[in-house]
Amino acid sequence: MLDLHNIYKTFNAGTVNEKTALNGLNLHLNEGDFVTVIGGNGAGKSTMLNAVAGTWFVDEGTITIDDIDVTKLPEHKRAKYLGRVFQDPMTGTAATMQIEENMALAARRGMVRSLRKGITAKEREFYREQLKILGLGLEDRLTSKVGLLSGGQRQALTLLMATLKKPRLLLLDEHTAALDPKTAAKVLETTDKIVNSEHLTTLMITHNMRDAIAHGNRLIMMNAGHVIYDVAGEEKKHLTVQDLLAKFEEAAGGELANDRMILS
Amino acid sequence: MTLFNALPGACAQGLIWGIMAIGVYITYKILDLADLTVDGTMCTGGAVCIIFMLNGHSVGVSLFAAFIAGMLAGLVTGIFHTAMGIPAILAGILTQLGLYSINLRIMGGKANQAISVDKYDLLVSLRYVKGVAFYKNTIFVAALIIVILIAILYWFFGTEIGCSIRATGSNQNMSRAQGIDTDFTKILGLMLSNGIVAFASGLYAQYQGFADVNAGRGAIVIGLAAVIIGEVVFGKISQNFGFKLFSVAFGAIIYYLVLQIVLWMGLNSNDLKLLSALVVAVFLAIPYMKGKYFSKPVKRGGAPRA
Numbered sequence: 001m002l003d004l005h006n007i008y009k010t011f012n013a014g015t016v017n018e019k020t021a022l023n024g025l026n027l028h029l030n031e032g033d034f035v036t037v038i039g040g041n042g043a044g045k046s047t048m049l050n051a052v053a054g055t056w057f058v059d060e061g062t063i064t065i066d067d068i069d070v071t072k073l074p075e076h077k078r079a080k081y082l083g084r085v086f087q088d089p090m091t092g093t094a095a096t097m098q099i100e101e102n103m104a105l106a107a108r109r110g111m112v113r114s115l116r117k118g119i120t121a122k123e124r125e126f127y128r129e130q131l132k133i134l135g136l137g138l139e140d141r142l143t144s145k146v147g148l149l150s151g152g153q154r155q156a157l158t159l160l161m162a163t164l165k166k167p168r169l170l171l172l173d174e175h176t177a178a179l180d181p182k183t184a185a186k187v188l189e190t191t192d193k194i195v196n197s198e199h200l201t202t203l204m205i206t207h208n209m210r211d212a213i214a215h216g217n218r219l220i221m222m223n224a225g226h227v228i229y230d231v232a233g234e235e236k237k238h239l240t241v242q243d244l245l246a247k248f249e250e251a252a253g254g255e256l257a258n259d260r261m262i263l264s
Numbered sequence: 265m266t267l268f269n270a271l272p273g274a275c276a277q278g279l280i281w282g283i284m285a286i287g288v289y290i291t292y293k294i295l296d297l298a299d300l301t302v303d304g305t306m307c308t309g310g311a312v313c314i315i316f317m318l319n320g321h322s323v324g325v326s327l328f329a330a331f332i333a334g335m336l337a338g339l340v341t342g343i344f345h346t347a348m349g350i351p352a353i354l355a356g357i358l359t360q361l362g363l364y365s366i367n368l369r370i371m372g373g374k375a376n377q378a379i380s381v382d383k384y385d386l387l388v389s390l391r392y393v394k395g396v397a398f399y400k401n402t403i404f405v406a407a408l409i410i411v412i413l414i415a416i417l418y419w420f421f422g423t424e425i426g427c428s429i430r431a432t433g434s435n436q437n438m439s440r441a442q443g444i445d446t447d448f449t450k451i452l453g454l455m456l457s458n459g460i461v462a463f464a465s466g467l468y469a470q471y472q473g474f475a476d477v478n479a480g481r482g483a484i485v486i487g488l489a490a491v492i493i494g495e496v497v498f499g500k501i502s503q504n505f506g507f508k509l510f511s512v513a514f515g516a517i518i519y520y521l522v523l524q525i526v527l528w529m530g531l532n533s534n535d536l537k538l539l540s541a542l543v544v545a546v547f548l549a550i551p552y553m554k555g556k557y558f559s560k561p562v563k564r565g566g567a568p569r570a
Contacts, residue, residue: 020444076444092438095434105438111443113425116424118422119422159444
């Protein structure tokens with residue numbers, strides 16, 4: 001349902017800081033795929049997600065979602081198809097607005113916004129029910145400002161918001177990286193729960209190889225701006241961290257490039 | 265007793281500037297943009313309103329024209345900022361500078377245009393502060409306008425479009441991820457804000473009995489002063505949006521009352537702008553300095569972030 005065809009993206013072209021972030025990237029996602037993405041720093045993982053989300057336009061190549069060419073569609077129009085959770089818990093929610101207001105904004109993703117009420121009493125009840133899924137007690141704090149929540153709570157809320165209006169594709173950009181291990185596990189568990197119950201097609205970046213193996217039905221490894229390893233089904237289930245490390249060393253030419261790879 | 269005599273006038277002026285400050289609040293607090301266009305629109309509105317009235321239009325039509333003129337100025341700043349990528353402050357300054365010439369054109373090349381309260385049916389005037397029926401009293405009229413304006417804004421910022429403007433001011437990345445066209449919402453906010461400021465300008469010109477090309481000089485500072493004073497004095501009472509708008513209007517009244525008092529105490533009126541600038545600087549600095557120099561260390565539990 002998602003098709004990335006021959007994508008190129010270079011930042012700061014023509015300067016000393018020139019960086020080719022995506023270098024002939026090809027990726028095809030099937031309906032219902034839950035794909036985990038790993039790779040070293042600068043491999044192009046986040047860049048790939050941003051290319052899909054439309055944060056900027058790619059230099060070359062085409063991006064299609066459900067056979068619709070979105071390559072030239074601006075970010076806010078693509079939002080119709082996408083649910084997004086960011087690495088920084090501060091990015092995904094509006095801190096100065098209430099929990100219910102944030103959810104109401106998310107519930108209208110991809111819809112025409114008019115002079116109708118920004119939030120109705122009926123919605124409010126629905127949000128209360130949805131917040132119970134998170135098990136964080138947020139259902140009793142509907143009118144609290146989101147800025148008062150902890151990073152983990154905000155990230156869980158962002159996840160819920162991203163899926164409130166069922167997205168065609170869920171983009172998770174290392175959404176647990178800024179959380180403490182316990183909270184991260186909890187958010188990941190919620191992710192699994194929501195993705196499985198809604199049968200969402202998902203792209204999840206992670207630095208944690210164990211998580212990459214444990215979650216999803218397919219795993220891709222990126223290096224130097226394209227996919228170097230793509231594994232699914234039974235084969236993926238039997239992967240070990242050692243296998244991935246070997247693959248990784250092979251790709252990186254022997255140097256174990258990355259101290260942020262969490263091996264524990 | 266001169267102070268006591270001057271207070272109703274200060275109150276009326278404060279109310280009119282309160283309307284203007286509500287316009288500033290929309291950009292400064294809701295959209296999180298410092299929009300300097302208002303120094304220009306605070307004259308444009310008055311010029312348009314007075315010229316319309318001198319040409320025989322009713323006060324209602326004239327004020328509406330002022331509102332539209334302000335919205336157009338906001339549109340220009342919005343386009344400078346979004347489509348052309350000019351930083352908001354600079355975009356506002358550019359529009360404001362351009363407006364100076366436009367304001368002169370509107371007033372037929374003259375630096376000011378007078379309108380006589382005896383010949384025209386004005387909505388507000390410094391002659392209507394004392395000794396007129398209460399429904400004609402400028403303090404009552406301006407207060408009523410503020411109540412209506414706040415009611416409209418309270419409704420508007422509760423709608424889907426209004427919420428998307430607030431979201432844009434709060435977090436642009438999030439807004440775009442939720443499908444909000446942040447360029448559009450910024451332009452809309454700037455237009456609404458400048459429309460309100462120009463409307464206030466139309467009232468202010470009537471109040472004074474003339475439109476003046478220098479009327480808007482330093483308007484942004486007075487607007488910010490009202491916003492900040494309102495926040496400092498009333499901020500702790502309620503987080504309600506409507507209440508916040510009222511506190512902005514009260515902030516403007518307090519500003520003008522204080523101004524009147526320092527004048528009465530013998531301050532040279534030429535030094536007023538300096539005083540205003542210093543007062544605003546101090547109030548803007550308070551939250552920062554409090555945090556930096558007077559904060560007590562807070563012990564934080566939990567694991568350090570990776």
